[in-house]
Amino acid sequence: MTNIHLKALENANKIVIKIGSSLLIDVKTGTLKQVWLDALSADVNALIKLGKQVVIVSSGAIGLGRAQAGFAKGKLKLEQSQASAAIGQIALARAYENAFKPFNIQAAQILLSLEDSENRKRYLNATNTINTLTSLGFVPIINENDTIATSEIRFGDNDRLAARVASMIDADMLLLLSDIDGLYTDNPQKNTNAEHIAVIKTISEQILSTAGSSGSDYGTGGMVTKLLAAQISTSSGCPMIIADGRANNPINAILNGAKFSIFLSQNSINSSRKKWLNSTLDPKGSLTIDKGAANALLNGKSLLSAGVAAIKGKFDNGDTLAILNLDGQVIAHGLTNYDSKDANRIIGKKSHEIADILGYAGRKNIIHRNNLVLINKNSGK
Numbered sequence: 001m002t003n004i005h006l007k008a009l010e011n012a013n014k015i016v017i018k019i020g021s022s023l024l025i026d027v028k029t030g031t032l033k034q035v036w037l038d039a040l041s042a043d044v045n046a047l048i049k050l051g052k053q054v055v056i057v058s059s060g061a062i063g064l065g066r067a068q069a070g071f072a073k074g075k076l077k078l079e080q081s082q083a084s085a086a087i088g089q090i091a092l093a094r095a096y097e098n099a100f101k102p103f104n105i106q107a108a109q110i111l112l113s114l115e116d117s118e119n120r121k122r123y124l125n126a127t128n129t130i131n132t133l134t135s136l137g138f139v140p141i142i143n144e145n146d147t148i149a150t151s152e153i154r155f156g157d158n159d160r161l162a163a164r165v166a167s168m169i170d171a172d173m174l175l176l177l178s179d180i181d182g183l184y185t186d187n188p189q190k191n192t193n194a195e196h197i198a199v200i201k202t203i204s205e206q207i208l209s210t211a212g213s214s215g216s217d218y219g220t221g222g223m224v225t226k227l228l229a230a231q232i233s234t235s236s237g238c239p240m241i242i243a244d245g246r247a248n249n250p251i252n253a254i255l256n257g258a259k260f261s262i263f264l265s266q267n268s269i270n271s272s273r274k275k276w277l278n279s280t281l282d283p284k285g286s287l288t289i290d291k292g293a294a295n296a297l298l299n300g301k302s303l304l305s306a307g308v309a310a311i312k313g314k315f316d317n318g319d320t321l322a323i324l325n326l327d328g329q330v331i332a333h334g335l336t337n338y339d340s341k342d343a344n345r346i347i348g349k350k351s352h353e354i355a356d357i358l359g360y361a362g363r364k365n366i367i368h369r370n371n372l373v374l375i376n377k378n379s380g381k
């Protein structure tokens with residue numbers, strides 16, 4: 001592994017780590033691999049000591065719960081896996097809480113459903129909750145809300161959930177700890193000539209065809225869902241690593257030269273979120289901004305309340321707004337952090353005045369740069 005790609009992990013400030021069921025649970029007994037989890041906690045502690053924010057997306061609820069429920073091996077019915085998740089999730093959260101204790105790391109549980117990432121308002125809320133927790137020094141432990149999601153409205157695998165979370169919180173690294181050390185040209189268990197692919201610049205048709213079906217029975221992922229996760233993550237500007245997590249202290253091993261595959265990030269303007277915003281036909285209102293704010297936007301900055309000169313329309317937090325320059329030209333679309341009532345009270349005011357005016361600690365910007373897409377790059381000049 002070349003140094004430059006390891007640096008991407010070493011330099012990352014916000015890391016989402018996805019932990020697969022097969023790493024965490026002993027397949028034979030259906031019990032937690034305590035020694036492995038203790039060692040992983042030491043790795044997480046080392047990352048935190050380096051000043052990094054860590055978010056964990058952990059599978060294992062169904063695996064832990066099914067053993068406790070006494071379900072036989074093999075495929076579970078939907079209601080059986082949902083009951084297993086309910087039983088296992090509480091054990092899973094407790095396991096992290098206990099394993100983190102010796103390091104004084106505090107865990108916080110978040111259960112997400114597909115709608116939380118697809119609906120813009122819920123997306124913003126989930127993002128803010130996760131960011132609040134990490135900025136307070138907590139380590140969010142995220143899983144899908146398996147107990148209520150039906151098959152049509154669920155992620156179904158934590159690879160893609162982890163990628164959505166990485167994109168949601170603007171992470172700069174997604175680390176998938178798996179039972180394989182990366183992507184191969186073919187299934188290495190079946191083909192001894194299969195070659196490891198260390199760096200994937202673009203997820204081409206050829207790359208997609210290298211993925212076989214799921215490797216282990218315990219999790220639902222396989223290389224297919226990992227490549228889908230890579231597409232979500234890298235198109236949102238976050239690189240993704242697949243590494244072997246089976247031995248103790250897997251993150252320490254990676255930092256000391258263990259093999260992995262890295263999918264490089266793509267230009268973030270190609271992200272589906274920005275495409276969605278770009279193609280919005282029906283903004284719920286508009287913000288007219290001054291020249292300074294227009295220039296800031298063109299330079300990739302967020303929109304602060306101080307730069308807003310006028311507001312039109314009645315809108316809610318999470319709605320799409322058109323952003324106009326002083327000549328009335330639409331220069332951007334963005335998702336607002338404030339409804340029209342609160343936005344009207346804070347326009348022209350400095351960010352540090354927001355809490356006093358509104359009576360609650362609102363967000364620093366009216367529209368975050370990640371939720372903003374420029375429509376005509378020249379019109380603000």
Ligand code: GLU
Pocket residue numbers: 021058059060061062063085143144146156157158159218219220221
């Ligand atoms: N959410 C599932 C669980 O916690 C796992 C999904 C997956 O294997 O990716 O059991």
